[in-house]
Amino acid sequence: MSDQERLIDHVEVDRSACIGAVVCEALAPGTFEIDDENIAVVRPKEGWDDDEAILDAAKACPVLAIKLMAQDGSQIFPEEDK
Numbered sequence: 001m002s003d004q005e006r007l008i009d010h011v012e013v014d015r016s017a018c019i020g021a022v023v024c025e026a027l028a029p030g031t032f033e034i035d036d037e038n039i040a041v042v043r044p045k046e047g048w049d050d051d052e053a054i055l056d057a058a059k060a061c062p063v064l065a066i067k068l069m070a071q072d073g074s075q076i077f078p079e080e081d082k
């Protein structure tokens, strides 16, 4: 997938919230990796999974520790209350 087609531009893991449930790594192994402390980290952007897989991973996180942003800075997930 080229960068132009990609909506997700920035992925963040709230390490204080993450409980190491590994769901994100299972669903989007190119994007998330569980480190030595059993906490998810975001992998280099070059290898990211497609948007759908990243979104699935964010939605599947039991503690909603994953935040996704678009290139224009808007938040894609979790959806912000308007």
Ligand code: SF4
Pocket (backbone or CB within 6 Å): 013, 017, 018, 019, 020, 021, 022, 023, 024, 025, 032, 034, 039, 040, 060, 061, 062, 063, 064, 065, 066
């Ligand atoms: S799914 Fe959520 S809690 Fe589990 S490892 Fe990933 S970020 Fe952490």
